[in-house]
Amino acid sequence: xxxxxxxxxxxxxxxxxxxxxxxxxxxxxxxxxxxxxxxxxxxxxxxxxxxxxxxxxxxxxxxxxxxxxxxxxxxxxxxxxxxxxxxxxxxxxxxxxxxxxxxxxxxxxxxxxxxxx
Numbered sequence: 446x447x448x449x450x451x452x453x454x455x456x457x458x459x460x461x462x463x464x465x466x467x468x469x470x471x472x473x474x475x476x477x478x479x480x481x482x483x484x485x486x487x488x489x490x491x492x493x494x495x496x497x498x499x500x501x502x503x504x505x506x507x508x509x510x511x512x513x514x515x516x517x518x519x520x521x522x523x524x525x526x527x528x529x530x531x532x533x534x535x536x537x538x539x540x541x542x543x544x545x546x547x548x549x550x551x552x553x554x555x556x557x558x559x560x561x562x
Contacts, residue, residue: 454484461485488534507535512559513542523554530554 456483460467461484469477482487489507499510511526518540520527529536530553540556 457484461488464522496544507533509535509538511538511540513540516543516545516557518542518550520550523550527551527553 447482451504455465457469457480468502469481471477499512501508501510509529511523513522523538523540526538526540529535535553536555537555540550540554541559541562542556544556544558546558547558547561
């Protein structure tokens with residue numbers, strides 16, 4: 446490890462100790478996620494490539510929410526949401542759309558009509 450890398454890691458540790466949110470930005474496949482997992486394994490991290498997924502956090506934990514237009518949604522259009530649920534070992538994710546009833550689309554995805562919120 447070069448001196449420059451050690452200084453960067455020391456700086457990152459300082460930031461993590463003083464701020465509730467720290468963003469690591471850089472080019473794709475540069476090792477940002479690997480660095481985050483190594484430096485702060487107990488912190489929650491979110492991939493902004495999946496920025497269309499909203500995050501709700503409360504006493505019940507983290508629940509990812511994806512908003513879709515229309516009354517129906519194809520499961521293949523929910524790949525990012527399903528992967529997010531699996532990657533973070535969450536109980537479920539929510540799809541909000543213009544359907545007329547609440548229903549489970551799969552074991553981990555529940556559909557809720559926007560009119561019910």
